[in-house]
Amino acid sequence: MTEEALKDLLYKIADDQLILGHRNSEWTGMGPLLEEDIAFSSMAQDKVGSSLAFYTLLHDLGEQEPDTVAFTRNAEQFHNCQFVELPIGEYNFSLIRHFLFDHAELIRFQMLAECPIEEVAQVAKKLKGEVKYHVMHANTWIKQLSNANEEAHTRMQESLNYALPYALGIFEPSQFENDFIEAGIYPGEKAIETKWKENISKILTEAGLTLPAWDSIEAVYGGRYGKHTEHLQPLLSEMTEVFNVDPTADW
Amino acid sequence: MYGGGQVFEPSSTNNDLLKDEDPKKLAEFEARIARGEKIEPKDWMPKLYRKQLIRMIEQHGHSEIIGALPEGTWITRAPGFKRKLALMAKVQDEVGHAQLLYGAAETLGKSREQMIQDLITGKSKYSNIFNYPTFTWADSCFISWLVDAGAIVNQLANARGSYGPYCRALDRICAEESFHLKYGHHCVIHLATGTPKQREMMQEAVNRWWAPMMHFFGPSDKISTHTEILTKWKVKMATNDECRQQFLDMYVPKIWELGLTIPDENLKRNEQTGEWEFTEPDWEEFKRVINGDGPCNKERLAVRRTAEERGAWVRRALASKTKGEEYVAPMA
Numbered sequence: 001m002t003e004e005a006l007k008d009l010l011y012k013i014a015d016d017q018l019i020l021g022h023r024n025s026e027w028t029g030m031g032p033l034l035e036e037d038i039a040f041s042s043m044a045q046d047k048v049g050s051s052l053a054f055y056t057l058l059h060d061l062g063e064q065e066p067d068t069v070a071f072t073r074n075a076e077q078f079h080n081c082q083f084v085e086l087p088i089g090e091y092n093f094s095l096i097r098h099f100l101f102d103h104a105e106l107i108r109f110q111m112l113a114e115c116p117i118e119e120v121a122q123v124a125k126k127l128k129g130e131v132k133y134h135v136m137h138a139n140t141w142i143k144q145l146s147n148a149n150e151e152a153h154t155r156m157q158e159s160l161n162y163a164l165p166y167a168l169g170i171f172e173p174s175q176f177e178n179d180f181i182e183a184g185i186y187p188g189e190k191a192i193e194t195k196w197k198e199n200i201s202k203i204l205t206e207a208g209l210t211l212p213a214w215d216s217i218e219a220v221y222g223g224r225y226g227k228h229t230e231h232l233q234p235l236l237s238e239m240t241e242v243f244n245v246d247p248t249a250d251w
Numbered sequence: 252m253y254g255g256g257q258v259f260e261p262s263s264t265n266n267d268l269l270k271d272e273d274p275k276k277l278a279e280f281e282a283r284i285a286r287g288e289k290i291e292p293k294d295w296m297p298k299l300y301r302k303q304l305i306r307m308i309e310q311h312g313h314s315e316i317i318g319a320l321p322e323g324t325w326i327t328r329a330p331g332f333k334r335k336l337a338l339m340a341k342v343q344d345e346v347g348h349a350q351l352l353y354g355a356a357e358t359l360g361k362s363r364e365q366m367i368q369d370l371i372t373g374k375s376k377y378s379n380i381f382n383y384p385t386f387t388w389a390d391s392c393f394i395s396w397l398v399d400a401g402a403i404v405n406q407l408a409n410a411r412g413s414y415g416p417y418c419r420a421l422d423r424i425c426a427e428e429s430f431h432l433k434y435g436h437h438c439v440i441h442l443a444t445g446t447p448k449q450r451e452m453m454q455e456a457v458n459r460w461w462a463p464m465m466h467f468f469g470p471s472d473k474i475s476t477h478t479e480i481l482t483k484w485k486v487k488m489a490t491n492d493e494c495r496q497q498f499l500d501m502y503v504p505k506i507w508e509l510g511l512t513i514p515d516e517n518l519k520r521n522e523q524t525g526e527w528e529f530t531e532p533d534w535e536e537f538k539r540v541i542n543g544d545g546p547c548n549k550e551r552l553a554v555r556r557t558a559e560e561r562g563a564w565v566r567r568a569l570a571s572k573t574k575g576e577e578y579v580a581p582m583a
């Protein structure tokens with residue numbers, strides 16, 4: 001497997017984490033209740049922290065400093081799926097996204113923990129422990145709210161329906177899928193997707209939410225190849241606003 | 252974060268509340284406080300004590316949650332990973348402080364819902380300093396360092412007070428505040444010793460924030476309402492002027508050390524008295540802002556109100572859950 005392929009993999013993971021962590025941090029001080037405000041913030045910090053871990057791996061492979069990579073690229077240079085860049089919306093959407101994304105992330109890190117590249121496996125091992133708690137948090141809330149009353153149930157179902165096409169975009173195949181599989185890096189996006197469908201179905205059933213037939217949902221692709229919604233560039237402009245006052249300065 | 256200069260009950264209310272207390276119980280209560288004992292939620296306490304403490308702790312809690320807003324808006328713009336992660340953690344702490352403080356106030360009989368209701372309707376106050384805007388990154392750095400520093404001065408004093416749950420909350424809060432102070436100080440050092448643009452940014456922030464910072468500790472003791480009984484009951488542990496002096500003594504030299512100037516030509520330490528002298532802050536402006544007419548009062552409350560409204564369905568759902576009315580989804 002080429003270094004180019006490995007970088008492609010690491011970039012998409014790092015970018016997903018950074019953008020979703022950034023989005024979820026927008027709830028800080030604005031959460032529906034203090035306890036949840038605090039919980040959401042710590043998960044957002046974990047996400048931004050894990051993006052840093054992956055940008056650091058990339059830096060070790062010869063890419064620029066994490067700050068430079070994160071704070072100076074424009075939207076077309078980002079490889080995150082479109083799902084993570086969508087605005088936070090109402091809390092039901094943010095929760096559903098957190099649920100759908102972190103379930104995928106947990107499987108990804110579990111698989112990468114077995115990766116023959118020691119440095120990657122190390123990071124994945126550490127992060128799968130972290131994400132396990134995020135998934136537990138998401139499962140609890142999804143079940144609790146969806147089963148609570150009609151209002152909450154309706155909100156959760158609507159967000160789920162809206163989110164699913166984007167969520168499938170997480171698994172947009174890379175041009176290097178076969179290289180990863182052959183080199184035993186990880187079993188590839190299709191494998192994550194299959195396991196993910198299984199895992200989320202179980203929780204969604206317990207939550208009393210209806211999962212549409214998979215073949216009726218069209219995945220939103222493009223993010224992995226730098227094609228983004230109109231929401232990413234404004235997010236990046238905001239994120240880099242201060243840094244770009246003087247990118248060479250020490251802040 | 253936390254502001255000084257709390258608004259206490261007017262003394263007329265004080266006298267009304269005090270006059271029908273059982274003198275024997277009152278004397279025992281005061282003796283306990285004089286011995287340095289802590290008062291706990293189930294202990295007998297004068298109605299006025301309860302009322303003042305609720306007011307004070309509630310205002311403190313509100314200051315934390317409203318204080319999360321001016322800094323919170325910089326989380327999405329913090330320059331670089333280190334700052335972004337630290338600021339996220341700091342603002343999260345402030346929200347955690349609100350949670351702790353509302354919990355302490357609840358032990359006195361007022362529910363969190365009621366407190367938040369009183370906040371968003373403008374009935375209860377919060378620290379005046381958060382009614383000023385953070386225009387630049389440097390403003391948020393000023394808050395993280397110096398407003399938190401001011402808060403620590405207040406909180407350390409109050410942590411020696413008489414109400415057990417409040418003191419314990421403050422002990423935990425102060426431990427976290429020292430991390431905030433370090434973070435804020437580092438941010439300011441980097442700007443003040445950075446590029447010309449960064450230095451200018453920082454100096455402008457100091458110029459903007461100095462007056463609100465002087466207001467932070469509340470009106471001068473010469474003009475503020477009498478609080479003797481609150482001092483005796485160890486509700487108020489240091490006067491506004493004492494806190495302000497302590498802050499100036501600890502931080503003015505540190506600000507000057509960084510080559511920053513403070514926009515008050517009369518500010519100096521009197522070597523004979525050891526006291527800081529300064530231009531008398533504009534207390535009319537302070538009053539105007541605390542009564543709702545500051546640059547950001549409306550916006551801060553509107554943001555908080557919106558957050559409450561947008562989250563109401565979640566709280567309704569949780570409430571219906573605890574009542575056991577589990578929703579059963581209709582079969583598809």
Ligand SMILES: [Fe+2]
Pocket residue numbers: 252253315344345348424428
């Ligand atoms: Fe605080």
Ligand SMILES: [Fe+2]
Pocket residue numbers: 252345399428431
């Ligand atoms: Fe603080």
Ligand SMILES: [Fe+2]
Pocket residue numbers: 252341344345348424427428431
């Ligand atoms: Fe704190």
